[in-house]
Amino acid sequence: MKILEILDRKNNKLFFPNSSLAYFYIFLFLIIILLVGISSVAIAQQPEVFKKSIQIINPRPDFYLTLRLDKGTEATYEQGERIRIYFKTSKNAYVTIFGYDTRGDIRLLFPNQHQKNQYVQANREYYIEGIIEPGSPPDIEYVQGFAMTEPTVIIRDLQSRLEKEDFPKMEEGFDRFTQRIKGILTGLPTQKWVSSNILHYQVAERRIRTGQLSINSSPKGAEVYLDDRYVGRTPLIMDRIEVGEHLVRVEQPGYQRWESTIQVNPERTAFLSTTLQRLVQYGSIAIKCNRENARIYLDGQYKGLTEKNKDVYLNQVTEGPHDIRVSLEGYFDWSVRVEVKPNQSIQLSVDLEKVKKTGSLEIVCDVDHALIYLDGNYNRRTLANQPITLENIEEGNYELRITKEGYLDYFETVRIYPDRTYRVKVKMQPEYQEGSLAVYCNESNAKIFVNGIYQATTS
Numbered sequence: 487m488k489i490l491e492i493l494d495r496k497n498n499k500l501f502f503p504n505s506s507l508a509y510f511y512i513f514l515f516l517i518i519i520l521l522v523g524i525s526s527v528a529i530a531q532q533p534e535v536f537k538k539s540i541q542i543i544n545p546r547p548d549f550y551l552t553l554r555l556d557k558g559t560e561a562t563y564e565q566g567e568r569i570r571i572y573f574k575t576s577k578n579a580y581v582t583i584f585g586y587d588t589r590g591d592i593r594l595l596f597p598n599q600h601q602k603n604q605y606v607q608a609n610r611e612y613y614i615e616g617i618i619e620p621g622s623p624p625d626i627e628y629v630q631g632f633a634m635t636e637p638t639v640i641i642r643d644l645q646s647r648l649e650k651e652d653f654p655k656m657e658e659g660f661d662r663f664t665q666r667i668k669g670i671l672t673g674l675p676t677q678k679w680v681s682s683n684i685l686h687y688q689v690a691e692r693r694i695r696t697g698q699l700s701i702n703s704s705p706k707g708a709e710v711y712l713d714d715r716y717v718g719r720t721p722l723i724m725d726r727i728e729v730g731e732h733l734v735r736v737e738q739p740g741y742q743r744w745e746s747t748i749q750v751n752p753e754r755t756a757f758l759s760t761t762l763q764r765l766v767q768y769g770s771i772a773i774k775c776n777r778e779n780a781r782i783y784l785d786g787q788y789k790g791l792t793e794k795n796k797d798v799y800l801n802q803v804t805e806g807p808h809d810i811r812v813s814l815e816g817y818f819d820w821s822v823r824v825e826v827k828p829n830q831s832i833q834l835s836v837d838l839e840k841v842k843k844t845g846s847l848e849i850v851c852d853v854d855h856a857l858i859y860l861d862g863n864y865n866r867r868t869l870a871n872q873p874i875t876l877e878n879i880e881e882g883n884y885e886l887r888i889t890k891e892g893y894l895d896y897f898e899t900v901r902i903y904p905d906r907t908y909r910v911k912v913k914m915q916p917e918y919q920e921g922s923l924a925v926y927c928n929e930s931n932a933k934i935f936v937n938g939i940y941q942a943t944t945s
Contacts, residue, residue, distance in 0.1 A: 533626055537684045540586065540630060540660060542668045548677035549577040551633040553685050556613075562688040566620040571595065571629055571685070574611045579633035580604040582640055583614065583682075585653070588625035588689050592656040592663050594641060595629065599652045602645070604637075616653070622689050631682035632671060638679075640670060695729040698755040699748070701736070703762055708738035727756075734758055741765050767828035771800040771810065775836040780814035792836070799831075812836045843904035847876040849888070851912040856890040868912075875907070888912055 555561050556570035563569050573583060573596070581604055583596040596614050597604045606612055632640075641647070647654040656663055671679050701710050703720040710722050713733050717724060720736065727750045735745040741762040750756050773782060775792035782789045782798065785808055789800055792812065803826050811821040817838040824832050849858060851868035858865045858874065861884050865876055868888065879902045888896040893914040900908050925934055927944035934942045 533628075533686045536626075536628065537686070540628065540664050541684060542632070542664065542671055542681050544671070544676055544680050546676045547680040549575060549579070549633070549635075549680055551575045551579070551581065551631055551680050551682040553583070553629060553631055553682045555685055555687060557687075559685075560687065562690050563618045564690050565618055565622055565624075565692040567618050567692075568615065569618055569687075570613050570615045572611050572613045573606075573631060573682070574609065575606060575633045575680075576608055577633075577635060578608050579606060579635055580637050581606050581612075581631060581633045583629065583631035584656070586628040586630070586660065587619075588623045588627055590659075592658070592660065593653040594656070595653055596631070597644070597648065599648050602648055618689055620692070624689055624691050626686050626688055629685040632667070633680050633682070634671075634674065635678045638670065638674065640667065695752040696726040697729055697750040697752055699724045699727045699732075699734075699750060700755055700757045701734060702759045703736050703738070703744075704760075705738065705741075705762065708736045708741070708762060711735040711737070736760055736762065738762055767805045768802045769805060769826040769828055770831040771803055771808075771824065771826065771834060772797040772831055773800070773810070773812065773834045773836060774798075775812060775838065777814055777817065777838045780812050780817070780836070780838060783809075783811040783813065785809050786811075797833075810834065812838065814838055816841055843881045844878045845881060845902040845904055846907040847879055847884075847886070847900060847902065848907050848909045849874045849876070849886075849912060850910070851888060851914065853890055853893065853914045856888045856893070856896075856912075856914060859887040859889070860884050862887075886910065888914070890914060892917055 552574055554572045556572070557563070571583070573581065575581065581596060582594070585593045585595045587593065595616070596612075598614065601614070641654070641656075644654075658666065671681070699712070701720055701722045701724075706720050708720045710717050710720060711734070712724070712727075714735070729750055729752050731747055731749050733745060733747055735743065737743050742765050744760045744762055746758065746760075748756050748758055771784075773792060774795060774797050776795065778792055778794040780792040782792060782800070784800055784803070790798060792798055792814075805826050805828050807823055807825055809821065809823050811819060813819045817840050820836050820838055822834065824834070826832060847860070849868065850871060850873050852871060854868060854870040856868040858868060858876070860876065860879070866874060868874055881902055881904050884900050884902060886896075886898045886900050893916055896912050896914060898910060900910065902908055923936070925942075925944065930945050932944040933940060934944065
């Protein structure tokens, strides 16, 4: 201690300027050590002894307040470990719970910054959750609570302190605090307050225990994140992973992100394997057709009708190869395979070709070399009483004309059907020629008719 020693720099020796003064400093130092030791030993003494020093007992309680730990009685918690304290009263009451930690501090555990309402319902279990401070000295900590049937001021400026601190720290030492609380409670009727059982638990140094983690993925080479920290690519084996629950995330461009929690146990290997799913990305296809109402099919599924010379869009088409087919009755199907890329549109121009459905026309004529015309177009000549067949005539109605000098023209409208033969039998009529007709009659004044038309009278 520099306060107790003076260094003779010249002779490099330690000496005391006055022996009586030196003894005084030594005595003072011992007193300080003793006082510090007493304050630190107070909480480190046997649990039952310390409990008696802080316990405030109601000799005739009218109800009860019970406390329990999530790990049971006399539990051990490591530094940084989560702790949960449960409590329950047999009456509706205003509850206050204090913690006595290994640093020698007293903290208000309930109410706290997250649970500001002291009022609790009877026979309903509540809990306080916290973490053992990582720097807490290894030792025993205590918890004690009080319940009052009416609001009672135990801590001044409670609400303002709860705004600033999670678990407000009391300024008094153990003895003064205990005496102050005792004075408040014993001033109340015994039926209006009760103290709880006192919990105690051991705070232990955190033991760093590790295990191993093996991560694989398909496809390989995916990025691995452990608790949001990049640690490498698959396949990956990691040593010295802290025991406990960890979040593992695996990422690969073009694939859906995968994540999972895993428990790492001491001196064991935890295995994770995942098959990454392709990330679904979309493009679009625009189809412009020369015919309307043609049916559009995408990979065999009907998607809609075309509009004549206007774009029809197929949206949200997954990336990759797709088959497009456009179909309209009376026209040849149009099809193509396309490769859809993410966030891009493919333009297709569809020119449907009409299907030519044909039939035949068979003509039998009673004269040779008559000329055959179909819709005014010469086709061929007849053979007397021999069938002449006109083939590959498109479906529809046609005007048939057969002509030969010296005969009246023959006309007929014919209907050609697909894959069928229309048959016509033609008898040509000679053209009309002028001549004379002599009629001899045995009676005079008889009327003469030709084809029903009056011509003359006999004489």
